[in-house]
Amino acid sequence: MNRQQPRFRNKRGVVGVIFREQKLLVIRRSLTVPAPGKLCLPGGTIEKGETEEFALVREMQEELAIDVSPIRLCWRSVTPWGTTLAWWLASLAEDKTPVANPAEVSEVHWMTRSQIRSTSNMLPSLPEFLGASQSGEIELDVAF
Numbered sequence: 001m002n003r004q005q006p007r008f009r010n011k012r013g014v015v016g017v018i019f020r021e022q023k024l025l026v027i028r029r030s031l032t033v034p035a036p037g038k039l040c041l042p043g044g045t046i047e048k049g050e051t052e053e054f055a056l057v058r059e060m061q062e063e064l065a066i067d068v069s070p071i072r073l074c075w076r077s078v079t080p081w082g083t084t085l086a087w088w089l090a091s092l093a094e095d096k097t098p099v100a101n102p103a104e105v106s107e108v109h110w111m112t113r114s115q116i117r118s119t120s121n122m123l124p125s126l127p128e129f130l131g132a133s134q135s136g137e138i139e140l141d142v143a144f
């Protein structure tokens with residue numbers, strides 16, 4: 001059979017690392033998206049032709065209706081299902097409040113490290129991120 005092999009190109013995602021008063025912006029995914037109900041950081045797939053920064057700004061707008069400013073890449077990781085994630089520190093003006101787009105996000109929280117640790121039902125990347133930031137592998141610009 002002369003069937004062409006499908007080409008598997010791993011997806012790339014971007015994740016927003018956004019702090020306010022030493023708390024991290026965390027979302028719970030809606031029940032209608034992949035990994036429903038999981039706690040994670042805001043973010044999403046980098047579309048063809050997009051820079052990481054552009055995808056970051058777009059995803060924060062789509063999910064939370066906020067305009068963020070990319071600061072710098074702080075980490076790269078790969079999910080167990082092969083998606084490469086670029087973790088970007090970003091800033092949000094103090095007077096702006098993230099508002100969940102219910103199609104994608106069911107809850108928005110500003111959480112301390114210990115609050116996240118005591119929560120259940122997370123994407124595996126979240127405890128990995130906490131571990132890597134605690135061990136010094138990730139440098140954050142805030143005490144967290």
Ligand SMILES: Nc1nc2c([nH]c(=O)n2[C@@H]2O[C@H](COP(=O)(O)OP(=O)(O)OP(=O)(O)O)[C@@H](O)[C@H]2O)c(=O)[nH]1
Nearest residue numbers: 013015034035040041042043044045079083123125126
């Ligand atoms: N948003 C987000 N995605 C993450 C995190 N950690 C992690 O492994 N991912 C993975 O990154 C990939 C892209 O995220 P997503 O599902 O939010 O992307 P999206 O809204 O563009 O949806 P789509 O990929 O179905 O188009 C998924 O495989 C997701 O599981 C995280 O902290 N935040």
